[in-house]
Amino acid sequence: MWRWIKNVYFLTIKEFKSLFTDPVLLGLIVYMFTIGIIMAVNAASTELKNASIAVVDNDQSTLSHQLKDSLLEPNFKPPVDIQTNEVDRGMDVGKYTFVLDIPENFQADLLAGFNPKIQLLVDATAMTQAAIGSSYIQEIFSREINNYLNTNSALASPFTTSMQVLYNPNFSSKWFMGVMQVVGNLSLITLLLSGAAVIRERERGTIEHLLVMPVVSSEIAISKILANSVIIITVAIMSLFLVVRGYLQVPIDVTSVPLFALGVFTFLFSTASLGILLAIIAPTMPQFGLLCLPIYIVMYMLSGATSPIENMPIFFQTITQFSPQTILSSFAQEVLFKHATFSQAWEFLAKMFGMGSLFLCIALVQFKSMLSRQG
Known part of the structure; x- marks a missing residue:
């Protein structure tokens, strides 16, 4: 067990170094969690403004x-x-x-x-x-x-109606869309980074080096998931504070952030596993992109981030409950807007962990099969 942890540690360090030598991916991460969020929130407002x-x-x-x-x-x-x-x-x-x-x-x-x-x-x-x-x-x-x-x-009338608006008293779409944009970008960048890590090994020929090392497929896959998850969760939390809370002036309670970070890490665990699985299916980076984007778009559109799930047909309402993106969107709304505690939000974490375990098991089996073919 100790040897397994040690191998995962060194492979994770290797993944960090590999990612930091790719300026395109680094630039994409910075853009998506800064300018991308600001542009999306300001361009797609649901409020009535300057109507003639x-x-x-x-x-x-x-x-x-x-x-x-x-x-x-x-x-x-x-x-x-x-x-x-x-x-x-x-x-x-x-x-x-x-x-x-x-x-x-x-x-x-x-x-x-x-x-x-x-x-x-x-x-x-x-x-x-x-x-x-x-x-x-x-x-x-x-x-x-x-x-x-x-x-x-x-x-x-014998009574007077008094309306109290909770969580977003001014009906500001920026409050909702800022957080949902962070959640949506988390999904896309995780799929891209985890999948690119596998394809990069294959295209550069470094996967043959791993085959002659005393490591197993689970160590290689887990190291890729950990490295990408640490980077993404760090950037996402910084974006939540600097962009959403700072620039967009969304009143996010600091005490809710640790629980949100736990949910994000659980989500990254499941989505990164899915990204590795897609990268195994797609032999090249262009094919991976063509496979990844439709899956992301469907997950995001059905997650409730762009339109309420209740407005969808019953069939889509049912199947979208099995998507990690939908679970994270609901989790983020409960924690960041309604200040839910762990006892109130643990079901979301359990669902994401369950989906992640399923994706990881399938990815490990396929990853081991791919390594066998490479060998």
Whole structure:
């Protein structure tokens, strides 16, 4: 046993030296956990920002002006007053995403007890803005009209609704996407590094050197997993502090980081094993890349990082529960956002460890078979 540990130690040192002589992979690691995260978070926001809106104000009353003034930046651009004959042209050329048509005598009819309607035209080709913006405008106008009429919801209802938003009170997509981008990059870079370590040995011919050494396949595979895991988990934690917590201003509790690091290490154990398995199947680096990327994309898209798992068909909801990426995404949300303790999150760790053990057993069998063929 001691000899096995000693061999793994020296082989791990060899893997460190081999990785640090590859500037392309080092540059890729730095980019993915710094600039890559910042660009992805800022470019793919789910919030409503700078939506163009025009208003056809046929009423020109105090209330209609109050409604226009309630559409504030940064959600909306300053509302533009237009005439009815300008609506179709403005919508056709994509000049306005929203057009409000306030009818004549809107304020007077409202005060008289009638139920006048405001027409909202939406350019749904801007899909995200259209869906979110319509809800925003409805909520804003309802609040402004109630304030104007000096209504009190408590008079119309025996109870008052009080909404408390937990974990992300400002509904900031950066808080969620920053952490999820780190999780997604962990998966991709782990697959690439662990697989590249095997293929690099094969392409450079150094795998023949290992065959004449008194080492076994498990020592070689474990050393590759350990070396890559140590580097990736170090970079990921630094990215969590410097990029997500520092630059993006996501309020991550420092006390939750050790448990998150444990989960990441368990995840790397399973994903690195999968990467080695894929590298054994693919004989060259280009073929490995073609095999690796589709698997990563499917794992990431079904993990709940880009869309809720509950929105997926039942079949995909079921199979994605067996993906380490899905388990880590749920684990990260529970630990970093909801401050879950070990007693609350141990099931995620057990699932990832189980998946990792399965992948590792298969990878070791295939790796030993590959070494036999090389010999």
